[in-house]
Amino acid sequence: DAGVIQSPRHEVTEMGQEVTLRCKPISGHNSLFWYRQTMMRGLELLIYFNNNVPIDDSGMPEDRFSAKMPNASFSTLKIQPSEPRDSAVYFCASSFRRVQGRGYTFGSGTRLTVV
Amino acid sequence: GDSVTQMEGPVTLSEEAFLTINCTYTATGYPSLFWYVQYPGEGLQLLLKATKADDKGSNKGFEATYRKETTSFHLEKGSVQVSDSAVYFCALRGDAGGTSYGKLTFGQGTILTVHP
Numbered sequence: 001d002a003g004v005i006q007s008p009r010h011e012v013t014e015m016g017q018e019v020t021l022r023c024k025p026i027s028g029h030n031s032l033f034w035y036r037q038t039m040m041r042g043l044e045l046l047i048y049f050n051n052n053v054p055i056d057d058s059g060m061p062e063d064r065f066s067a068k069m070p071n072a073s074f075s076t077l078k079i080q081p082s083e084p085r086d087s088a089v090y091f092c093a094s095s096f097r098r099v100q101g102r103g104y105t106f107g108s109g110t111r112l113t114v115v
Numbered sequence: 116g117d118s119v120t121q122m123e124g125p126v127t128l129s130e131e132a133f134l135t136i137n138c139t140y141t142a143t144g145y146p147s148l149f150w151y152v153q154y155p156g157e158g159l160q161l162l163l164k165a166t167k168a169d170d171k172g173s174n175k176g177f178e179a180t181y182r183k184e185t186t187s188f189h190l191e192k193g194s195v196q197v198s199d200s201a202v203y204f205c206a207l208r209g210d211a212g213g214t215s216y217g218k219l220t221f222g223q224g225t226i227l228t229v230h231p
Contacts, residue, residue, distance in 0.1 A: 004158075033219075042223045043159075043204065056218070091158055103149045103208070104219055106158035 006092050006107035018080040021110045025094030034077050035091040082114045117142045121205050121222035128195055128229050136190040136225050138205035146207040148181050148188040153202040195229045202226050
């Protein structure tokens with residue numbers, strides 16, 4: 001099992017540019033989560049999907065952020081336009097929703113720097 | 116809603132010292148409880164878990180017991196090593212009867228540094 005795969009590992013972009021982060025969950029997992037981690041705010045849940053359907057996007061900071069899950073094996077998080085305050089590490093995680101007691105499996109994260 | 120409160124860090128210890136990181140939670144029903152560890156530059160990894168009251172999760176010398184009466188899940192290790200230096204997160208997952216089922220709620224994380 002390759003685990004949760006995120007790409008790119010690092011992204012440096014200029015303010016105002018569009019950024020797309022990608023995630024491939026573990027095969028068979030039916031829940032997918034996007035988190036943002038910063039020193040100031042810690043680990044924040046941005047959005048999560050069950051069976052490819054967005055369930056809770058209340059953590060998405062503003063309209064510049066959007067997430068999609070077109071199929072069970074792929075999700076994207078897009079920021080457009082990007083701003084320096086979006087600089088953070090973005091994690092994707094996946095899980096089995098219906099299995100009580102299961103934790104998440106996290107990807108290695110994408111470190112985003114907006115200059 | 117569900118919440119997790121962890122002991123504030125950073126925690127600095129000498130090698131072979133005893134470690135406790137406190138974690139308390141607020142949730143309805145019978146959540147599952149977890150400890151995750153994040154090493155520098157990496158994602159979070161599941162360290163241990165407990166799914167019902169009085170369960171003890173253990174892994175790599177770390178232990179935590181699910182105490183429903185005190186709503187706690189404190190992490191302990193008898194003798195820490197330099198390689199245990201990392202950030203530790205306590206988390207809960209709501210049970211099937213709750214509206215937050217399926218979603219993990221994390222504490223703020225505790226930075227542990229172990230010196231030789």
